[in-house]
Amino acid sequence: MDTRFARFSKSMVAHRKRVHIAVFILTLFMIPGALTALQPIDMESYEMESPELTAQTIIDTEFPTSEIILGFVVSVRDPSEVEDLSTWQPASTIDGGTPDYSSIPPASQIIEAGEPWVGITEPDGGILNLTILKEIDYKAKLVEEHPLGQSLKPLVNEVTGHQTTGVMSLADIFRGFMNNTSILTQPGLSSLGVPTPAPTNWTDCFPLDCLSFDDANVTQAHIDMAAARMAEGSNNDFLRWISLDRGFVPDINSIQQGPIGGSLDSEGNWQNEMTGYGRWSGTASWLLVQLDRASLEESGWEIVWKDAKQEKSIRTSDEGLVIGGYRLANSELVLHPPQYSEEYCLELKKEEGVGCSVEWTYMDLEGHLRSHDRASLTLLVGQGVNVEVNRELQSSTGLIALMGLIILGLLYVSLRRVSDVAIVVVALGGALLWMQGFIGHIANLTGLFGWDIIARSQFSNLLPILVLALGIDDSLHALHRYKEERKLGKSASESGTITLTRVGRAILLTSITTMAAFSANLFSDIAALRSFGIEAAMGILAAFLLTGLWVPLLRMSFDEWIEGRKGKPIKERNITHLVPERWLRGLTIQSGRFKNSIVIAVLALLVTVPASIAMSNLEGDFAVEDFLDESSDFAQGVNIVNERFSDEGEPAMLLIEGDVLDPRVYAGIEELRQRMNTPKEGIPEKITKTPDGNIDLLALDELVFAAQGSMVLDDEPFRARGWNPDVEGNGVGCNTTQFGFIDTEDRDCLAFMYGFLTLEGVPGIGPIPSIPASIVSLYIMPKVELDPTKPWLDLNGDSAEYEHMLIRFGITGPEDFPSLAPAMDKLWEDLEVFTNLSSGTHETAGTAPTEEEPLTWVMTTGRPVTRFVASTEMQDEMQSSLVLGSLFVFVSLAIGFRSIKQALVTLVPILLVVVWLYGLMEVSGASLNIVTVTIATISLGVGIDYCIHVTERYRESREKGESHKQALHAVGGACSLALIGSAASDIAGFSVIALSPMGLFSNFGIFSAAMIFLSLIASLVLTTAALGILHQLTSSNSEEEE
DSSP: OOOHHHHHHHHHHHTHHHHHHHHHHHHHHHHHHHHHHOOOOOTTOOOOOOHHHHHHHHHHHHOTTOEEEEEEEEEEBOGGGOOOTTTOOOOOEETTTEEOTTTSOOGGGBOOOOOTTTOOOSSTTBTTOHHHHHHHHHHHHHHHHSGGGGGBOOEEOTTTOOEESSEEEHHHHHHHHHTTOSGGGSOEEOTTSOEEOOSOOSSOOTTSOOOOTTOTTOOHHHHHHHHHHHHHHTTTTGGGGSOTTOEEEEOTTOSOEEEESOEEOTTSOEESOEEEEEEEEBSEEEEEEEEEHHHHHHTTEESSGGGSOOOOOEEEETTEEEETTEEEETTEEEEOOOOOOHHHHHHHHHHHSOOEEHHHHHHHHHHHHHTTOSSEEEEEESOOHHHHHHHHHHHTHHHHHHHHHHHHHHHHHHHOOHHHHHHHHHHHHHHHHHHHHHHHHHHHHHHHTTOOOOOOOGGGGGHHHHHHHHHHHHHHHHHHHHHHHHHTTOOHHHHHHHIIIIIHHHHHHHHHHHHHHHHGGGGOSOHHHHHHHHHHHHHHHHHIIIIIIIHHHHHHHHHHHHHHHHTSOOOOOOOOOSSOHHHHHHHHHHHHSHHHHHHHHHHHHHHHHHHHHHHHTOOBOOOGGGTSOTTSHHHHHHHHHHHHOTTSOEEEEEEEEEOTTSHHHHHHHHHHHHHHTSOOTTSOOOBOBOTTSOBOOBOHHHHHHHHHHHHHHOOHHHHTTTOOTTSGGGGTTOOBOTTSOBOTTOHHHHHHHHHHHHHHOBOOBTTBOOBOHHHHTTTEEESSOBOSSOTTBBTTSSBOOEEEEEEEEEESSTTOHHHHHHHHHHHHHHTHHHHTTBSOOSSSOOSSOOSSOOEEEEEEESHHHHHHHHHHHHHHHHHHHHHHHHHHHHHHHHHHHTOHHHHHHHHHHHHHHHHHHHHHHHHTTOOBOHHHHHHHHHHHHHHHHHHHHHHHHHHHHHHTTOOHHHHHHHIIIIIHHHHHHHHHHHHHHHHHHTTOSSHHHHHHHHHHHHHHHHHHHIIIIIIHHHHHHHHHHHSOTTSOOO
16 A cells, blocks of 8 residues: 555665664754753742742742741750760761761651650750750851851741841740740730730749859759740740640659640640649750841842752762762762852852852751751751752662663563664664754744743653653564564565554554644643643654654664675574463454453453542642652651641741732731631631641731830830821821820821831830841832831832732641642632732732722732642643543544544543553552652553554554454564563563652652553553454454454
8 A cells, every 4th residue: 555654664765874864963963952951950840820929929029038948847866876975076077068968867866756745754855955955056056157147037036026147946045035035024015005914034933043044054954944934924835846746744853843744725725734843845846047038149049949050060079979969978879068158159150140059058058057966856848859859860870770771681582682672772862862852952943032832840850751661662563563574584675664664654643642642731821731742742753753763774774784794684583572472362362352352341341430439539739758758858857847847837928919008908917817717617727826726827917016015115216217296196197096006997007107117127125026127028018118217108208108918827738738728718718808809810910909999919829839739730730631632642543543433442442541540549549749640641642552553453454354353363463572572661660660769750660660551451452352342343244253
């Protein structure tokens, strides 16, 4: 049948030398493009558009002093592992000051968590042990001396009211309380401005002397007493600094009394406790570091991983081989962070246009702190994910090499010729290079026109696996068919022509349908998925050209060269394959018998029904062990927080835009608190609460209240900014109550107070903590710089305007998507207090404030929100793309086969595989995440290839006039051998990857191996059974099934 593809195939064979030269030249051409494509991938860059991400961008732009908070969880070290202080030495630095990560105490030595409200007995006080507190205090000083120390942003401690340079820990809390200047030892003010007694004191410590924290004579008894008084007098805020296994541990030798055996209820009241002697204890606490984002960027650091200089150098040191920011120590890759300084980073930015990645400096800081771990262990939580991902990827090099060796071995077993294996390896290597080259050249070309259609993402890491799976499949089909023709006595040229004509046509169809499956991503609203569709198409095209078309030409040319040297034709041997050919022919023939086909169809249905039910029960989440090695320091840090600080949420924000000076907006803050404090039945409570059971909402109204208290006690700082209580309206058009508080329903009052806070912060006096203006700037910023003498006006003399306001809160358990989804819905119901004042929608902001609608936009954001939204949208989009891709595949098959029936016969089996795969995920305890959803999508693209080869070979035989049985017999030959060889190679390779401790590789390996196995079953059993049913339904009564 002299079709156009047949003519094309004959032309390729006739001009094969030119084809080889063209492949060589194009390969050289692809190298520059591949270098462009190999750009860093940021695990926290979602490359998508969403209102939540837009809100985060606005915050980063409009709030130039926005902060970055590093949370170090400090835990008690197992006492049996603690060295004696007299012999202990900090871990030494190496290679010019780099912390030696191979000699620091491992995270596995952290003491086991205790039971809630029970505490631990050893050491005395646990994390409140005096020795540990001194150790934590020293670590805080290390932070200040670190290169990041110059970018610290002040913090105010909510327990004592003291301001720190930007580092805050339990040691600071004890120091602030024990110097008798904290808000806990000062008279307070009620909400009406009436003085109240001090919550506690540090003047009467009988039978002890009230010593300061830094006094050389301070003892554990002083710490126990201070802890008990702070726990009782701080409205339980002090207890938030101690892990959930906190408790008052009984000790008859203690002089301090407290609540033993009880617990705090949701209202912050003690229940079922008994008073006795003992001390407070727990296993862990926090060391918080607040950095100024703008200061970091001005000092040459890059906040975004992919925007920074990538550490790629390989060098030797006295301590071992250094690869980028890692070092090989005892056959293990450990962190070896580069030593960055402001001078180096600024010079780098000047010369290369990119600065230093701040993630490396975070890890360097962690290393220096951990080098001083003795009685405690320190872990940085939630930062440095790109550093950890790259470490685990590079650590998996050995597994990848082992996978390659196993695949090579199985390819040899399948093909039984070293030259065949070499041809496949060369073609696969070329396909990978061409894929990256295509991607790079497209990115460069479209970039010239200002189009940014390539957005490398986490999905890009999966493309080489896709190309290898397709390439091995294509190569084996081509080579097995070539061998089959040579066995029939045909020449190399004839065999190559037939292979290209028949198998090449099938590979063309598989390539088109696979492209169709992934092309559905082009309709996604997410840039990363659209890019993934394009990148996948380039990989499929590369695999088709090199492994589908070039491999048989290369095999043919090599045979002709050998035959020319030997002077006689090569004879193909009868060899034993992975599975005997007669078994495969028997399987395809038996599966295609009508009666057997009906049984297979019923069994498939019986499997599909429960699989569908299981699939419907799958839920999404973002568990760290699904992506990283669960034994890694990063994963252990996250797990410690989830286990011991589950009541402390990950920081999130609410962005409010418009005329935020409107008194209705101010009043809405308290109304929002009340709404959020009212739980809804059946909805998980995910917003962080204080120990007294109230929502922990940080907003401007608290600063305004503190400033009013300060003004009641001393109005001199306010007078300096234009406040004059001797004239009507206090000189600013604002009246006050009889207690001296401003009228918060008066716009002029708010204008003065907002302006004063912006310039001055909260002046500290008595029970009122000193809060710097830099902290106020985290909540509100004026549109134009303010007049310093008249803060209700801007420098132009116009009334001050405020267009943005932030409200901060925490989200607990943000990785648990099933519970987070309804909680976010509840939050948006609570936010109606603001959305009812807004002209904007959820997706876009309104145009301008009006009298009725002073706000233009209200949006939640922050890492837990953007991660949830991005992951959920990506999963939803991928599943939608799966449905749309199935439609595209069906259309492609119908056109390619020119038969709707043949298209259905080919597509339905692989759709069943997708359902079975989802069902298997549910049964195995997996969840929906980016990895598992991507595998399901790939299963459509890869699995359909298996079924197409079966259907196409069956069609080829039928077109030759062969019977149904003879056609099934042909399917069981080279076609099935190729499928078995391809599946065995892929399954073995993926099974090796499944051994990786890295969750990303492990999950991908397990479910990809399952996907390949199910695809093999779908092709050899389900597809042949479907062909048997179709044959019975369409054949004449006189035609014999046999």
